[in-house]
Amino acid sequence: MLSTAGALGVASLVFVLARWLLRRERGDRILLADAGPVAIPLSALWPPKGRLGDYWSHFIPFDRAGTTVVPCIFPLTAQRCIHVADAEAMKTILNDRHGFVKNTKEYELLGFFGANILCTEGDEWVRHRSIARKSFGEKNNALVWSETVRVLDEWFMPWDHAGSSTTTNITDDLRHITLFVIASAGFSLKLVRSKMARPSAGFRMPFGEALFTAVHTVFLRIATPRFLYSLPIPSLQRCDTAYTELERYIRQMIVEAREGETGVSDASEAADLFRRLVDANQAETGARLSDEELAANIYVYFVAGHETSSHTLTFALALLAIHPEVQEKLYDEVQRVWPDLNSEQWSSSTLNDSTKLEYALAVFRETLRLFPAAIRISRWATGDMTIPCQNRNAAGCWEPGRVAVRAGTSCILNLHSVHMSPLYWGDDAAAFRPERFLSEWPRDAWVPFTCGPHVCLGQRFATLESICVLARIVRKYRLAPTPEIAVLPREQQWARLTKWTVGITVTPGPVQLVLERRYK
Numbered sequence: 167m168l169s170t171a172g173a174l175g176v177a178s179l180v181f182v183l184a185r186w187l188l189r190r191e192r193g194d195r196i197l198l199a200d201a202g203p204v205a206i207p208l209s210a211l212w213p214p215k216g217r218l219g220d221y222w223s224h225f226i227p228f229d230r231a232g233t234t235v236v237p238c239i240f241p242l243t244a245q246r247c248i249h250v251a252d253a254e255a256m257k258t259i260l261n262d263r264h265g266f267v268k269n270t271k272e273y274e275l276l277g278f279f280g281a282n283i284l285c286t287e288g289d290e291w292v293r294h295r296s297i298a299r300k301s302f303g304e305k306n307n308a309l310v311w312s313e314t315v316r317v318l319d320e321w322f323m324p325w326d327h328a329g330s331s332t333t334t335n336i337t338d339d340l341r342h343i344t345l346f347v348i349a350s351a352g353f354s355l356k357l358v359r360s361k362m363a364r365p366s367a368g369f370r371m372p373f374g375e376a377l378f379t380a381v382h383t384v385f386l387r388i389a390t391p392r393f394l395y396s397l398p399i400p401s402l403q404r405c406d407t408a409y410t411e412l413e414r415y416i417r418q419m420i421v422e423a424r425e426g427e428t429g430v431s432d433a434s435e436a437a438d439l440f441r442r443l444v445d446a447n448q449a450e451t452g453a454r455l456s457d458e459e460l461a462a463n464i465y466v467y468f469v470a471g472h473e474t475s476s477h478t479l480t481f482a483l484a485l486l487a488i489h490p491e492v493q494e495k496l497y498d499e500v501q502r503v504w505p506d507l508n509s510e511q512w513s514s515s516t517l518n519d520s521t522k523l524e525y526a527l528a529v530f531r532e533t534l535r536l537f538p539a540a541i542r543i544s545r546w547a548t549g550d551m552t553i554p555c556q557n558r559n560a561a562g563c564w565e566p567g568r569v570a571v572r573a574g575t576s577c578i579l580n581l582h583s584v585h586m587s588p589l590y591w592g593d594d595a596a597a598f599r600p601e602r603f604l605s606e607w608p609r610d611a612w613v614p615f616t617c618g619p620h621v622c623l624g625q626r627f628a629t630l631e632s633i634c635v636l637a638r639i640v641r642k643y644r645l646a647p648t649p650e651i652a653v654l655p656r657e658q659q660w661a662r663l664t665k666w667t668v669g670i671t672v673t674p675g676p677v678q679l680v681l682e683r684r685y686k
């Protein structure tokens with residue numbers, strides 16, 4: 167007798183086969199046009215060992231398939247899709263806003279507070295983007311730099327008094343540091359380490375705590391049905407309070423800013439993302455954002471702007487600890503920029519210093535190449551078209567081709583696979599070598615912020631914040647793995663310190679590092 171699971175399995179197999187055959191009947195299949203149909207070995211779609219997700223985030227399946235665009239069918243839905251690990255194809259797709267649209271369903275988890283720039287498409291997205299982009303600009307960049315300097319100085323303080331070396335969980339440190347920076351450069355809110363003040367009058371949780379809890383319980387929030395929040399389960403009640411209070415805080419701030427109650431007391435307030443967003447919305451003559459939409463965008467700035475930077479920096483510091491020769495090179499650079507830690511130049515560093523930190527920028531870019539916050543994103547093809555690809559010919563050489571994409575195909579853009587491709591980055595694509603960014607490098611094959619009309623609005627924000635953090639930490643401390651990891655070969659240190667899982671973004675595990683003070 168067939169079990170229920172077996173019967174369901176057979177039924178879905180029949181369903182998938184039927185849809186597949188029907189599509190073949192209609193000639194509705196994906197062909198690699200110039201090269202003629204390329205026979206892709208089915209075995210290339212599955213990893214010889216290990217997890218399917220890990221396998222598709224590298225270039226290996228594309229190499230085994232002999233093409234940079236691999237057509238697939240999702241097994242359960244029989245949905246047509248293509249896996250893309252081709253820089254030119256990605257550029258084509260990401261630049262064609264009407265031909266390839268975002269699947270907004272994938273961003274629903276960021277839509278708790280309403281429609282926002284990340285979870286909309288079409289005209290609605292244009293409205294969000296045109297107002298949101300005005301909040302990012304040089305004034306805000308200067309604020310990002312000065313606030314990162316301030317937050318780091320406060321964060322270092324206990325370490326400075328803790329003896330010549332400290333062992334710390336940098337994953338956790340960076341979560342706080344980046345949250346404090348976005349709170350400050352985003353809202354002119356000066357959060358401090360020691361549990362950030364009491365709740366404001368009429369609120370049940372301080373703003374900082376509500377924000378921190380909401381950002382870090384986002385999956386719990388999605389996974390838990392609403393009725394469970396009425397049960398006496400402390401973790402759920404805390405998550406519920408955080409979301410409710412955060413929304414109330416943001417709404418109140420918008421109302422106050424609109425009514426001019428808070429006033430703009432200093433230049434930094436005028437430059438923060440929130441004030442610039444509200445002002446841009448007020449000034450807009452066309453369709454404005456509602457209060458709900460403003461609040462939803464603010465929430466996105468927090469989530470998009472906090473997790474991504476904090477995780478990237480954790481990987482960067484771990485990589486520097488594993489590669490002391492890279493760290494020393496970075497130290498040489500920052501020592502030249504800030505020779506004296508007692509000088510005004512160090513304590514009041516300005517955005518101008520960022521232009522002198524070329525190697526720090528290369529370290530940041532190389533980290534994002536190896537650990538992009540989003541390993542893949544997707545788009546839907548709205549019509550039939552062709553896109554570029556590369557295919558391996560009978561002589562084993564890669565040559566340009568084109569692939570036909572039918573309307574309704576889901577295009578999975580494997581950002582990480584492009585970053586790991588030897589076609590662009592050479593045979594040492596898997597190695598940490600920031601020097602590759604110091605001379606000519608394949609710009610189209612570096613897409614951690616994507617490109618085209620949906621390109622990340624916070625790219626400059628994140629870049630400035632990150633090089634400031636890297637440079638200033640390395641100026642003061644020598645980073646090293648903890649003794650039990652330091653004795654392992656480099657590959658094992660790498661495996662232990664850069665382990666990741668996929669959350670909202672690529673998420674590192676808890677990384678402990680030893681920080682040895684470089685100054686007396």
Ligand code: HEM
Nearest residue numbers: 470471474475478539540543614615620622623624627628
């Ligand atoms: C290392 C840091 C960051 C990385 C790797 C990153 C990556 C990305 C990526 C890949 C997208 C495109 C998503 C898609 O099209 O599906 C995106 C969009 C976006 N990011 Fe970032 N991001 C970072 C930091 C930030 C920061 C600091 C902010 C704001 C303060 C921010 C705000 C946004 C916004 C508003 C969008 C939506 C753009 C649109 O759809 O028009 N990001 N980011």
